[in-house]
Amino acid sequence: MTAVQARGLTKRFGGLTAVDGIDLDIPEGVCYGLLGPNGAGKTTTIRMIQAVSPPSDGRLTVLGLDAATDGRTLRGRVGVVPQEDNLDPDFTVRDNLRIYARFYNVPGDQADARADELLTFLNLEEKRDARIDELSGGMKRRLVVARSLMNDPKMLILDEPTTGLDPQARHALWDTIRRLRRQGKTILLTTHYMDEAEMLCDELVVIDRGRILEHGDPRGLIAKHCGSEALEFVTDEDTQKMDAIVAALDGVPHERLPDRVVAYGSGLEGLQHRIRDAHDVDESVLRRATLEDVFLRLTGRALRD
Amino acid sequence: MTDATAAGVRAMVGRNFEVYKKTWKVNALPPLAEPFLYLIAMGYGLGALIEEVQGIPYIRFIAPAIVAITMMQTAFMETTYSSYVRMYFQKTWDAVMATPLTPTDILWGEVLWAAFRATINAALMSLVVAAFGLLSYPTAFLIPVLAFAIGMMFAGIGLYVSSRVRVIDQFSYAFFLFITPQFLFSGTFFPLEQLPDAARAVAVALPLTHAVQLVRGAALGDWPDIAPWSVVYVAVAAYVVPALAVRTMRRRIVH
Numbered sequence: 001m002t003a004v005q006a007r008g009l010t011k012r013f014g015g016l017t018a019v020d021g022i023d024l025d026i027p028e029g030v031c032y033g034l035l036g037p038n039g040a041g042k043t044t045t046i047r048m049i050q051a052v053s054p055p056s057d058g059r060l061t062v063l064g065l066d067a068a069t070d071g072r073t074l075r076g077r078v079g080v081v082p083q084e085d086n087l088d089p090d091f092t093v094r095d096n097l098r099i100y101a102r103f104y105n106v107p108g109d110q111a112d113a114r115a116d117e118l119l120t121f122l123n124l125e126e127k128r129d130a131r132i133d134e135l136s137g138g139m140k141r142r143l144v145v146a147r148s149l150m151n152d153p154k155m156l157i158l159d160e161p162t163t164g165l166d167p168q169a170r171h172a173l174w175d176t177i178r179r180l181r182r183q184g185k186t187i188l189l190t191t192h193y194m195d196e197a198e199m200l201c202d203e204l205v206v207i208d209r210g211r212i213l214e215h216g217d218p219r220g221l222i223a224k225h226c227g228s229e230a231l232e233f234v235t236d237e238d239t240q241k242m243d244a245i246v247a248a249l250d251g252v253p254h255e256r257l258p259d260r261v262v263a264y265g266s267g268l269e270g271l272q273h274r275i276r277d278a279h280d281v282d283e284s285v286l287r288r289a290t291l292e293d294v295f296l297r298l299t300g301r302a303l304r305d
Numbered sequence: 306m307t308d309a310t311a312a313g314v315r316a317m318v319g320r321n322f323e324v325y326k327k328t329w330k331v332n333a334l335p336p337l338a339e340p341f342l343y344l345i346a347m348g349y350g351l352g353a354l355i356e357e358v359q360g361i362p363y364i365r366f367i368a369p370a371i372v373a374i375t376m377m378q379t380a381f382m383e384t385t386y387s388s389y390v391r392m393y394f395q396k397t398w399d400a401v402m403a404t405p406l407t408p409t410d411i412l413w414g415e416v417l418w419a420a421f422r423a424t425i426n427a428a429l430m431s432l433v434v435a436a437f438g439l440l441s442y443p444t445a446f447l448i449p450v451l452a453f454a455i456g457m458m459f460a461g462i463g464l465y466v467s468s469r470v471r472v473i474d475q476f477s478y479a480f481f482l483f484i485t486p487q488f489l490f491s492g493t494f495f496p497l498e499q500l501p502d503a504a505r506a507v508a509v510a511l512p513l514t515h516a517v518q519l520v521r522g523a524a525l526g527d528w529p530d531i532a533p534w535s536v537v538y539v540a541v542a543a544y545v546v547p548a549l550a551v552r553t554m555r556r557r558i559v560h
């Protein structure tokens with residue numbers, strides 16, 4: 001079964017095309033990453049998948065339901081953790097969950113039980129009667145996750161869930177996401193952190209300017225675009241030395257940055273020694289190639305604001 | 306009410322009512338305290354100089370107007386400042402839109418809640434007015450019904466204004482251009498007949514004028530000639546204005 005199937009999915013805002021005819025096939029039960037620079041169309045895509053934003057064009061099926069016509073049912077089966085915390089400041093922690101359950105037509109006593117269960121699951125029991133403004137950023141995120149689970153969704157959509165969290169809170173949230181995946185939920189995740197995507201995602205797409213640039217599993221994408229290793233020569237803006245290194249690389253895939261040259265491939269250690277000795281490079285690093293390397297190769301290094 | 310459901314609208318009204326209940330003491334105080342101030346200051350103070358208006362004591366003339374003004378202010382305040390805060394600052398609507406509720410459920414929920422709140426406030430205020438012995442029965446029992454319809458009308462206007470403003474400060478215009486003139490010139494503190502013809506023609510078009518005529522009729526048990534027209538005005542506006550406002554606001558929030 002596919003959890004999400006999109007064909008030619010398009011979203012236009014006036015003259016701007018935010019999502020430009022993308023195809024998606026997200027299998028059930030996987031953690032699926034949606035990566036891309038700011039303004040790539042990630043959130044717009046997610047808003048269409050959760051059936052709050054009507055597509056301008058294309059077909060979109062989520063959990064077997066047509067997003068255009070079955071929005072109400074679809075939203076009842078999906079949980080959403082939005083980018084911006086939108087907890088209800090008028091209610092306590094526990095009441096945020098209880099009141100939210102009403103929107104899913106969950107009966108009162110069932111909602112109470114579910115709220116308590118989720119507060120335990122997310123380590124928030126001690127804060128059950130606290131006001132929202134008494135919570136730390138990490139607790140707020142956990143509460144939003146708890147809220148997104150009130151309807152026991154088949155699929156969970158997380159839009160940049162760990163942005164702004166400290167390392168402890170990030171790791172706690174990663175654990176939660178992995179546990180939910182093990183429970184069989186489909187997870188759709190956007191993130192700017194490539195280590196996070198590499199660690200959590202079974203599959204992912206990289207989108208930019210509303211189009212899909214690449215899709216696959218993290219290890220496969222790294223192997224395809226970078227090989228297994230990245231070799232960095234630090235040149236401190238010495239352009240002559242850079243030219244020499246690039247020449248010596250002799251066709252090995254590489255990137256030129258202002259202060260360094262990065263080569264990608266496998267078994268680069270011999271090359272590292274040769275170039276370091278021949279061109280008097282003080283600093284060179286041979287490291288594992290990461291998803292971040294892939295991402296930057298695909299989307300470039302120009303700033304996006 | 307296309308793509309709204311009773312359960313959805315009820316859930317949204319319920320959410321707002323829960324917030325109201327949490328701070329009910331603060332919320333119930335103004336409608337209980339305000340009529341004292343008005344009735345003492347204007348009823349006894351000013352009324353001592355005026356004695357009778359249209360054959361009734363001044364205090365009896367203004368008491369129903371104060372109740373009608375409260376219906377207007379409560380409902381309008383709720384779908385302007387309060388709804389806007391929920392929409393724009395608290396992102397409450399965004400959170401609810403991720404659930405099965407549709408934007409139409411949410412918006413009708415906001416309008417109905419505003420009308421309920423106007424009804425609560427008008428009923429509380431009526432208790433004080435009744436304690437002063439200023440109501441006639443059984444017609445006075447129509448006041449809550451009128452409050453709901455009048456609340457719907459002003460909630461609709463408020464929501465329409467909210468769908469148009471870009472920053473929250475712009476609501477001040479609506480209050481000083483729309484609410485304050487009605488407060489003063491809708492047959493509230495002096496009869497419409499005192500106005501010059503041209504001004505009276507404008508006043509008769511204003512929603513509060515009809516609200517005041519009907520509430521005063523119910524409070525005194527004596528309906529003015531214009532009452533049937535006021536019933537039609539309020540009944541039509543109670544549905545048409547919110548329906549229009551829900552449509553324009555929906556366009557703003559669905560994108």
